Amino acid sequence: MSINRPAAAALAAALCLLTAACGSSSDDKASAKSAEAAASKSGYPVTLDNCGQKQTFDKAPSRVVVMNGASVAEVSTLLALGLGDKIVANQQGYGMSEVPGRAAAIKALPTGDVKVNEAYDIPREAMLGLRPDLVLSVTTYGFDQKNGFATRDQLKQVGANSYVSPQGCDDDPSKMTVADSYQLLRDMGKVFNVGDRAEKLIAASEKSIASVSAKVKGEKQPKVMVLFSNMSMGGNDFSSVFAHGIVNDILAKAGGANAFADTTEATFADLSKEKVAATDVDAVVVMSYNDPNPAAYAKKLLKEFPQWPAAKNNTYVTLSDSMYLGPSNDLAVRKVAEMLHPDAV
Structure with a gap:
C-alpha cells in the first residue's frame, strides 16, 4: 500500500504527538525541565494560603508597604531577615527596642510621605499611589474598605500581594503564642526566598528559650x-x-x-x-x-x-x-x- 506525501506527513505528526518521539518534542521536554530547574533554583513561584486567600509570588517583592496596626512585628521581622531595603513605606514604630540598633533602623526607614488617616494608617488612594507589590497588615482591619483602606482585591488588581500576620485573620490575638512569631518569620522567609535565614533565627530563638525554661x-x-x-x-x-x-x-x-x-x-x-x-x-x-x-x-x-x-x-x-x-x-x-x-x- 502506498501513502501519498501529505498523508505521510500527517501520520508522522500524529505519531509524534502520541509517542513524544520527535525532535521538537524532545526540545520541549528539555525546555520544560530547564524551566523547572530554574524555578527550583530561584525558589519561585511561592504560594501562601493567607486568611483564606491564595497569594502567589513569582519573584521577591521589591516595593513593600508595612501598615501601622500598633505593631512592629512585621517591620522587625523584615529587618531581622535583612530585607530593610525592600521597604518603600513603613508606618510601624515603638520608639524603643530590646534589640540594639533596631529602633534607630526602624526610624530611618522611608515612610512614603503619606498623610495617614484617623486610624494613623495609610488610606486607599495613598496606598495605591505607593505602587506596592506587597502590603503587610497586622490584621484584616488594614484591608477593610469601610475604614478607607485598599482591599486585598483592589491591591491584587494593581499587581500587589497582601499578607495578614498570624492570628490576624479573625482580629483576635488572644490565642497568639511564640509559635506565631516563628510562623511570621517562616512566611516572610518563603516570600523573599530567604528561608535559610528564617530557620537560623528560629533555631537560635528556640535554643535560647529552651535553655531558660530548663533553668526555671x-x-x-x-x-x-x-x-x-x-x-x-x-x-x-x-x-x-x-x-x-x-x-x-x-x-x-x-x-x-x-x-x-x-x-x-x-x-x-x-x-x-x-x-x-x-x-x-x-x-x-x-x-x-x-x-x-x-x-x-x-x-x-x-x-x-x-x-x-x-x-x-x-x-x-x-x-x-x-x-x-x-x-x-x-x-x-x-x-x-x-x-x-x-x-x-
Missing part, C-alpha cells in the same frame, strides 16, 4: 501583671492590662503566670482600681509603646499599690517589642526570667 523548671510561678504604660483602651482605670495572648506564653516559658488571666477571655482586661488593688501581684512587666520613660510609669504603679509583693521587692522590668509578636521573643523570655528567678537564670 520546677520553680514557683510568680503572678505577673503585664500592661502598656500610659495607655487607656477602655472605660476603667486599667484597660491596657494583658489577660491573654503571646505574653502568657512568654511568661510561662520564663517561669511565671499572668495575675489577671481569669478576668476575661479577651486579650486585654478592663479593670477597676479596686480589682487591681485586691490582686496579689508579684512582679510587673511594663510594655512601652512610644513611651520614652516606661520605668517612671512602673515606679508610679508600684507606689500606688504598696501592698503588692512586687512593690515591697521592687520587682519590675520594662520591655517593648520583644514581649509581643515578632522575631525577638527569646529576649523577653530571658529578661522576664531574670526578674522572676534571678538565682536560677
Whole structure:
C-alpha cells in the first residue's frame, strides 16, 4: 500500500504527538525541565494560603508597604531577615527596642510621605499611589474598605500581594503564642526566598528559650501583671492590662503566670482600681509603646499599690517589642526570667 506525501506527513505528526518521539518534542521536554530547574533554583513561584486567600509570588517583592496596626512585628521581622531595603513605606514604630540598633533602623526607614488617616494608617488612594507589590497588615482591619483602606482585591488588581500576620485573620490575638512569631518569620522567609535565614533565627530563638525554661523548671510561678504604660483602651482605670495572648506564653516559658488571666477571655482586661488593688501581684512587666520613660510609669504603679509583693521587692522590668509578636521573643523570655528567678537564670 502506498501513502501519498501529505498523508505521510500527517501520520508522522500524529505519531509524534502520541509517542513524544520527535525532535521538537524532545526540545520541549528539555525546555520544560530547564524551566523547572530554574524555578527550583530561584525558589519561585511561592504560594501562601493567607486568611483564606491564595497569594502567589513569582519573584521577591521589591516595593513593600508595612501598615501601622500598633505593631512592629512585621517591620522587625523584615529587618531581622535583612530585607530593610525592600521597604518603600513603613508606618510601624515603638520608639524603643530590646534589640540594639533596631529602633534607630526602624526610624530611618522611608515612610512614603503619606498623610495617614484617623486610624494613623495609610488610606486607599495613598496606598495605591505607593505602587506596592506587597502590603503587610497586622490584621484584616488594614484591608477593610469601610475604614478607607485598599482591599486585598483592589491591591491584587494593581499587581500587589497582601499578607495578614498570624492570628490576624479573625482580629483576635488572644490565642497568639511564640509559635506565631516563628510562623511570621517562616512566611516572610518563603516570600523573599530567604528561608535559610528564617530557620537560623528560629533555631537560635528556640535554643535560647529552651535553655531558660530548663533553668526555671520546677520553680514557683510568680503572678505577673503585664500592661502598656500610659495607655487607656477602655472605660476603667486599667484597660491596657494583658489577660491573654503571646505574653502568657512568654511568661510561662520564663517561669511565671499572668495575675489577671481569669478576668476575661479577651486579650486585654478592663479593670477597676479596686480589682487591681485586691490582686496579689508579684512582679510587673511594663510594655512601652512610644513611651520614652516606661520605668517612671512602673515606679508610679508600684507606689500606688504598696501592698503588692512586687512593690515591697521592687520587682519590675520594662520591655517593648520583644514581649509581643515578632522575631525577638527569646529576649523577653530571658529578661522576664531574670526578674522572676534571678538565682536560677
